[in-house]
Amino acid sequence: MKKKNFYVNLYILIPVILTGITLLGVIITYQLSTQTTRMQYINIFTLSLAIGSISFFVSFFILRLLLKPLVDFVEKTKNMPIFSAGKNQKKASVTEDFSQINEVFKNVANILSNVEARELFPHIIGSSAAMRNIFTQIVKVAPTDSTVLITGESGTGKELIAAGIYEHSLRKGKPFVAINCVAIPEGLLESELFGHEKGSFTGATHQKKGKFEMADGGTVFLDEIGDMPMATQAKLLRALQEKEFERVGGTAPIRVDVRFIAATNKNLLQMIQEGRFREDLYFRLNVFSILVPPLRERREDISALAGHFLEAAARPAKLSAAALQVLIGYSWAGNIRELKNVIERASIMSEDGIIDVAHLPETIRQGNQKVFRSLSADLPIDERMKLLEKEMIIDALKNCGGVQVRAASVLGINQRSLWHRIKKHEIDVNTIKHLQ
16 A cells, blocks of 8 residues: 655644644633633633734744745755756655755765865765765874774775875875885895895995885885785884884984884784784784775775776777676776776777777676676575666666656656665666766
8 A cells, every 4th residue: 555645834834833832821821820700711712812823923934934045945956957866756845845855955965075075085086985984084093193004905095095194194295105015025125114224235335214214204104014024024013112213234223203004905813813914013003994995895986986097098988878887786806906907998999989888898797797696696586676676777767868757657657766766776877867
């Protein structure tokens, strides 16, 4: 049985409630007074009507004065293209359905959050809930000198997160020294970090300052910290704790004022159990941890990332809606780095400036199908039906150029029902529309 909604205009409901309260107060006051004659009851009734009428009209005009700017704001924002999800729906008046006001303010808050993310972190592409959570963590930890450990799969952009922490720290403008622990040979890493004295080893023809010394007053970013040799880990621990070290071959302690940020794609806890990473160093690094989510857990950012990479591509191109849906459905083991390579290849393969499914690598196309089959194979029938419904809605929107009125007609449902289903399945209609 279809649920029916009954609406009462707020301009009527609230004044009626206030008037009722006023009348009730008058009646109770007189009831509690001395003996009341029949004539006095008539006078009370007349007075109550007068007070009630005045109360109703005063409440109505005050409420209209207060609510009108809010109602005007909601009505204007409802018809903006950015809120097109429910634009074509037939709804009750804003003053009759208060949920519309709540929905508009949710949308406005979400858009302002996205704008804030772009303003604060222009070099990081992503406005998903997962990334906004990362941005919140960055803003909180950046002004402190706490050591930060950034973890996440390879290709998720951990170095960009480190740069974001530096850009919003009190050490901005001072040295930011990035060191890739896996790119430097094991025998040279200690010298790179701490420097060396002249003659300390073969080839040390002069004194050299290390990265830590060069970063004095600033920030050191230790990328791929999980690949650091055990011997170097012990010296790093002392530098972290004491902010003091000696150059290779030297005896004089060197003190530095440095903020440390480390990143790794390794499971450090497992490495500790295997004896390949120092437990005391782990706890010293893991003062404030940030886990960067893989791309498959922030699929709503794929469209923006793809657009960003296409802008920088050697050959200008645009993604078709079908190609975008394939990219969104893929698991992305290589994360953002893999997406960048795929976009660059597809832009080269495209002939008329439009990237279609055929221009994507075979592994991407097959992987998309495998992911969908694997998702649905082990799911109960209700979950399979949800996946099927989502695919049908996406196909209808693609075929109708993202126009919901036409898509609803194709699917045989009303516009309001389609809008609710789009929200339920978190389908990005604007992306489908803009990429037609």
